[in-house]
Amino acid sequence: MISAGDPSRPIGRSVRFRPMTAPFQTGLFFLPSIGTRAEMERGMAGRDPALYQEMLGDLKELAIVGDDLGYDAIAFTEHHFHIEGFEISNNPVLLDAYVAAHTKRIRVGQLGIVLPASSPLRVAEDIAMLDHMSGGRAFAGFARGYQRRWVDTLAQQYHDVHAAPSKSRDEEVDRVNRAAFEEFxxxxxxxxxxxxxxxxxxxxxIPPPDIPWDLEATARMGRGAEGGFVREIGVVPKPLQQPHPPMMQPFSFSEPTIRWCARNGVQPILAPVNDELEAFLFSVYHEEANTAGRNLAPGEGIGVLRDVVVADTDEEAWELWRNSGAFVGAAWFSPFGFGGAIPWPGEDPKSITPEVMHERGLMWVGSPATVRRQVEQTLERLPLKYVMAWQYNGLMPRAAIAKSMRLFQEEVVEKL
Incomplete structure (x- = not known):
């Protein structure tokens, strides 16, 4: 059987399933991207059908590897119009169904569907269908949306609903966006x-007023009609998991959002932030959840996002990360204000280099020994129960990602 880390052969199914034995669970997060860095920099990579086919092949094979290695979940973003190639995930539920068809036990979900730009009824239907198609492996991830190019375009039917970017926060835009998110x-x-x-x-x-409906079949076999009009509607199918699939929210770090998640049974996945804020948000979530009667242990119900790139040597891992995580971060996420909560209070943001982030454990990049030390240091200060490990398909070779996933599981996680 072919090893997941063998760069010279196609990736095959592993011999056995390895259950996770770590103090935390690990999910796999894909944007997903399309093409290598060089192919993106040539321009319009998102419109290349051949690159899209390669992307689908990567996602299928890496999902199989993650399934066999014992990773908990795989998740995709929702973004539209990404001609640049960074986030080619206009329908994460379809991508979930695609990888679910090729896997046996890994959970499939979204990080996340942007509710203010969606029809909540269609979202409920789609995720319920995914839950059935995957045999009860679906989870639902919901986000508020921060990229104005597509959110403002697709949400225009909801007057005054716009994306709420963190870099240039407008209080009224933020208020309406949050109201739409919570209502949906x-x-x-x-x-x-x-x-x-x-x-x-x-x-x-729901429903709109005065919809005529006097079908005898509804009176005998359904409900929701009265006096010849629709009074209530019912969405089908009902999810397979009861009362509904688990829910997550990416990649928040504001106290109001974390408290809302705690009250509503939603698992937030924190973006990388400074250790003081991270510990505070973990504490806030635990406090609010228990006040709401959920009775969670510290660290339960909340998780973090980390770049995870493991190779045989530190030098190899850093080289892989420079052409993946570093490239995406500088070209795409920094302009949107991501990373603004990484400096400590009063610290100059310009002083936050990749080396500083690595030293503080906000990116797990290196040899197995190096990454294991980083994880151990994180566990010493944080009651960590869940990690979403960012995977850079396309920007890293498929075999290198599969090897990184295997090394992280076998040489880091299983040896903690």
């Missing part, structure tokens, strides 16, 4: 948990 979230949960329901909010009225 409420509708999704109602659709999953109620056989029929009605709802009147700021953005949605």
């Amino acid at each position: 979230f409420t509708i999704v949960k109602l659709a999953w948990t109620q056989d029929t329901f009605s709802y009147t909010g700021q953005f949605w009225q």
Whole structure:
């Protein structure tokens, strides 16, 4: 059987499934990207059908490797119009269904569907279908949206709803975006948990008034119609997992959002932030969740995002990361304000180099021994129970990613 780390042969199915034995669970997060750095820099990589086919092949094979190695989950973003090639995930539920068809036990989900730019009823339907198609392996990830090019375009039917970028925060834009997100979230949960329901909010009225409906079949075999009009609707199918699939939210680090997640049974995945803020948000989540009656242990129900690149040597791992995580971060995420919460209070943001982030354990890059030390240092200060490990398909060779996943599991996680 071919090793997942063998760069000269196609990736094959591993001989055996290895259950995770770490103090935390690890998921795999893919944007996913399309093409190598050189192919992106030539321009318009997102419109290249051949590169898209390569991307699908990478995702399928790496999902199989993750499934066999015992990773908990695989997740994709939602973004649109990415002609640049960085985030080619306009329908993460379809990507979930694709990899679920090739795997046996790994959970599949989104980080996340941007609710303010979506129809909450369609979202509820799609994730419920995914839950059935995957045999109860779906989880739902919901986000507020920060990229104005596509959120403002797709959300234009909801007047005054815009993306809420962290770099140039407008209080009114943020307020309306948050209101839309919370209303749409409420509708999704109602659709999953109620056989029929009605709802009147700021953005949605379900059902609209005065829809005529006098079918005898509904009177005999359904419900929701009264006096010849639709009074309630019901969404089908009902999810396979009850009362609904688990829920996550990426990649927040504001106290109001973390408290909202804790009250609503949502697992936030924190973006990399300074250790003081990270510890505070873990504490806030635990406090708010227990106040809401959830009775969680410290660290339970919350997770973190980390770049994870493991190779035989530190030098090899850093070279892989420079053409993947470093490239994406500088070209795409820094302009949107990501990384703004990494400096300590009063610290000059310009002093935050990759070496500083590495020293502080905000990116796990290196040989197995180096990454194991980083993980151990993180566990000493944080009751960590869940990690989303960022994987850079396309920007790293498929075999290098598979090897990194194997080394992280076998030489880091299993030896903690």
